[in-house]
Amino acid sequence: MLRRIFLGLIGSCALGLAAGPTIAQDKVVTIRLASAFDQGTDMMRAAKRFADLVNERSKGAIDVKIFAGGQMGGEKDNLEALKLGEIEMAVFGTYPIVSLAPKYSFFDAPFVFRDKDHVYKTWDGKLGKEVRDIFAKSHGIHTVGMMGRGYRHLTSNTPINSVDDLKGMKLRMGQSKPFIDAFTALGAVVVPIALPELFTSLKLGVVQGSDGPYDQIYTFKLQEAQKYIAVTGHLYATSLWLMNDDFYEGLTEDQRKIVDDAAKEALAYGDELSVASEEALAEKLKAAGMQFTKPDYAPLMAKAKPALDKLFAELWSVTSADEIAQIR
Known part of the structure; x- marks a missing residue:
């Protein structure tokens, strides 16, 4: 009789663990951390640091298991699983903002922010809090934190020294409306092309330039198809760490204190990694023969502003470019 009761209790506990994120205080707590990004990226190296810190400081009572490289699906799949409690934590780019809080998707738009510091101050302020509140109150998602991924720049066949050099240049962009509108306002001819087709398109002259971070430029071997990099830093990309x-x-x-403290340290470590990676990749691109130019950012931002103002009026009505510009 006692054996049947004991086995029944084990079965009940097993069902409870499978059904959702219920915490059993006398058992090991498991955090399944999923991401579409590869384990070799700075984001996932930082996530590994988080896992190690949590496991160490909890003396094994909290076990973080990482499923990187799309093992649990893409960002859309991970976000849905997180909302449902099928996973406990996930590491994203800015997809959750675009998907769950689209009126705040200026966090993923070019020429809105002056630099990395401006992005962080906005995220830590009123506008970022509003996003975090939407995540929590409307979708059952706790925001663990944000880390940096690096700046986006321009590659080209001819040097870009000023905004005037973009006039008539055919630039590859993704399907992002903010990017298309902003760079069209700068005078470029924007051509949406899938990333796997970019290298061939540059070699064939379908486009004369592209936008992307150093890791994208290097990974897709654009140094073999382009001669110049304009260090525009028109968007500082970030990564969101979220939890059910x-x-x-x-x-x-x-x-919670163990998780919070470990996340804070790991996110800071991730920021350090991204800075070091940018510097290392820039040196590799220079060694490969690419020449760097540094056009003045202010005129680029000013010329893109009318297009961005229209987007704020139509899509991002929660704020304005002027309000964000005043954040110091």
Whole structure:
């Protein structure tokens, strides 16, 4: 009789663990951390640091298991699983903002922010809090934090020394409306092309330039198809770390402190990694023969402003470019 009761209790616990993120205080708490990004990226190296810190400081009572490289699907799949409590944590780019809080998707738009510091101050302020509140109150998602991924720049066949050099230049962009509108306002001819087709398109002269971070430029071997990089820094890309809110709130106060402190350290480590990676990749691109120019950012931002103002009026009505510009 006692054996049947004991086995029944084990079965009940197993069902409870499978059904969702219920915390059993006398058992090991497992955090399944998923990401579409490869384990070799700075984001996932930082996530590994987070996992190591949590496992160490909890003395194994909290076990973080990482599923990188799309093992649990793409960003859309991870976000849905996170909302449902099928996973406890995930590392994204800015997809959750675009998907769940589209009126704030200026966080993923060019020429809105002056630099990295401006992005962080905006995220840590009123506008970022509004995004975090939408995540929590409307979607059951707790925001663990944000880390940097690096700046986006321009590659080209001819040097870009000023905004005037973009006039008539055929530039490859993704399907992002903010990018298309902003660079069209700068005088470029924007041609949407899928990334896998970019190298061939540059070699064949379908386009004369492209936009992207150093890791994209290097990974897709654009140094073999382009001669120049204009260091425009028109967007500082970021990564959002999110957790299922019911799971987070179900942790004990001590467990939450371990998770919070480990995340803070790991995100800072991730920022350091991204800075070091940018510097290292820039040197590699220079060694490969690419020449760097540094056009004045202010005229680029000013010329893109009318297009961005229209987007703020139509898509991002929660704020304006002028309000964001005043954040110091």
